[in-house]
Amino acid sequence: xxxxEKVKRLGMKVxxxxxxxxxxxxxxxxxxxxxxxxxxxxxxxxxxAVKEAISEPDSNWSKLIKSLxxxxxxxxxxxxxxxxxxxxxxIGTPIQIxxxxxxxxxxxxxxxxxxxSACNLKCTxxxxxxxxNKMNLSLEELDNIIKQGKxxxxxxxxxxxxxxxxxxxxxxxxxxxxxxxxxLAFTNGTLIDEDFAREMLxxxxxxxxxxxxxxxxxxxxxxxxxxxxxxxxAMKILREHKLAFGISCCYTSRNVEVxxxxxxxxxxxxxxAKFAWLFTYMPIGADAVPELMVTAEQRKxxxxxxxxxxxxxxIFTLDFWNDGEFVGGCIAAGRAYIxxxxxxxxxxxxxxxxxxxxxxxxxxxxxxxxxxFRAYRDNxxxxxxxxxxxxxxxxxxxxxxxxxxxxxxxxxLKCPEEAGxxxxxxxxxxxxxATVADELWRQFPRKPITSGKMKPHxxxx
Numbered sequence: 001x002x003x004x005e006k007v008k009r010l011g012m013k014v015x016x017x018x019x020x021x022x023x024x025x026x027x028x029x030x031x032x033x034x035x036x037x038x039x040x041x042x043x044x045x046x047x048x049a050v051k052e053a054i055s056e057p058d059s060n061w062s063k064l065i066k067s068l069x070x071x072x073x074x075x076x077x078x079x080x081x082x083x084x085x086x087x088x089x090x091i092g093t094p095i096q097i098x099x100x101x102x103x104x105x106x107x108x109x110x111x112x113x114x115x116x117s118a119c120n121l122k123c124t125x126x127x128x129x130x131x132x133n134k135m136n137l138s139l140e141e142l143d144n145i146i147k148q149g150k151x152x153x154x155x156x157x158x159x160x161x162x163x164x165x166x167x168x169x170x171x172x173x174x175x176x177x178x179x180x181x182x183x184l185a186f187t188n189g190t191l192i193d194e195d196f197a198r199e200m201l202x203x204x205x206x207x208x209x210x211x212x213x214x215x216x217x218x219x220x221x222x223x224x225x226x227x228x229x230x231x232x233x234a235m236k237i238l239r240e241h242k243l244a245f246g247i248s249c250c251y252t253s254r255n256v257e258v259x260x261x262x263x264x265x266x267x268x269x270x271x272x273a274k275f276a277w278l279f280t281y282m283p284i285g286a287d288a289v290p291e292l293m294v295t296a297e298q299r300k301x302x303x304x305x306x307x308x309x310x311x312x313x314x315i316f317t318l319d320f321w322n323d324g325e326f327v328g329g330c331i332a333a334g335r336a337y338i339x340x341x342x343x344x345x346x347x348x349x350x351x352x353x354x355x356x357x358x359x360x361x362x363x364x365x366x367x368x369x370x371x372x373f374r375a376y377r378d379n380x381x382x383x384x385x386x387x388x389x390x391x392x393x394x395x396x397x398x399x400x401x402x403x404x405x406x407x408x409x410x411x412x413l414k415c416p417e418e419a420g421x422x423x424x425x426x427x428x429x430x431x432x433x434a435t436v437a438d439e440l441w442r443q444f445p446r447k448p449i450t451s452g453k454m455k456p457h458x459x460x461x
Contacts, residue, residue: 012085093109110154112159182207184209212228212231219231247275256294265315297436324388333348334348355408399422
């Protein structure tokens with residue numbers, strides 16, 4: 001750690017102590033100070049967005065921020081502030097930029113990795129369900145990924161799977177070893193119990209993002225009978241322990257109206273969720289169910305509803321596809337994040353099961369400079385309309401071109417799928433969405449971010 005980083009960390013500890021004494025009075029003062037202090041612009045855009053959002057004391061954003069002091073354990077709140085704001089942005093971003101400039105490649109803000117392909121559920125249309133307990137990253141491999149990532153300024157690590165909490169003991173060990181990092185897991189929530197909540201409270205730097213498909217009928221339809229009640233129980237345990245958590249929702253043609261409803265979001269907020277991560281269904285693998293893909297009108301519905309909720313409800317929302325306008329399109333291949341599957345394959349995105357690199361054969365930095373990742377960097381954004389960001393769902397054929405040009409291979413061990421076959425499932429959907437998305441883009445013109453490091457737009461608030 002150099003002198004500059006030490007000074008930043010020490011200064012932010014003093015700032016947080018001041019903030020913690022009287023958040024209502026001191027938050028605006030701290031935000032002004034951060035804007036002045038952040039010379040390297042690691043968090044200035046985010047801070048400005050927060051300042052604007054909480055300018056009205058009774059706004060939903062003010063209520064959300066204040067709830068972090070009433071609902072979340074003080075130790076966890078401080079740990080997440082240090083790992084996400086201080087390390088992840090103020091310290092991490094300048095390091096990422098340095099490596100990007102030196103090696104002419106993307107460096108991710110976050111790394112998503114799969115500790116295991118195993119899962120205790122068998123959800124309809126999920127690619128993980130076909131893998132079984134065939135692939136695992138060892139504790140040593142996971143630790144090595146984190147060590148490498150921190151060298152490049154990456155302090156945020158997310159887990160998916162499979163069901164990552166099948167490896168809950170190893171996840172806790174990594175939280176203990178890397179206290180300077182923030183960890184999040186996309187989990188079905190059924191393995192969260194009192195013992196694990198106490199471990200989360202002890203390490204403080206782990207946050208679950210619980211997958212839920214709507215209310216009981218929709219959730220149990222896709223995830224199995226009894227899953228919804230198990231999720232509710234997990235949320236109650238987390239709330240009782242004052243632990244932060246969010247929800248992950250995959251909206252499909254069957255459940256989109258429920259996910260987009262006031263009733264659903266209000267219920268999740270009442271149960272204690274502080275953020276919601278929205279994804280749409282992708283027809284990946286042999287067991288895909290293309291009928292679950294949303295229609296253009298359903299995706300438009302979600303587009304408008306999420307923007308409405310951001311003005312009304314005290315919960316932070318992100319829509320992986322429909323928020324392309326705020327981040328300059330596709331964020332894969334290290335532009336904001338990468339995915340490493342349980343076999344060690346380094347993929348651009350969790351929804352792109354193709355790779356030309358494996359963590360057991362290459363370093364992360366080598367993978368970032370690989371032909372496949374460079375092809376992504378050279379082609380991003382894949383469309384001048386940021387509401388059509390994806391090289392598969394929105395621009396089918398773009399992925400095929402990159403895979404064929406670079407020689408990337410399918411990473412599906414059971415049923416390898418040609419990139420062209422995957423993209424072809426999305427052609428009709430993409431054509432119909434293009435008409436709607438282009439109309440939305442004309443109605444709300446925004447200057448697109450066409451290159452460089454992902455920088456969230458303040459309107460995401």
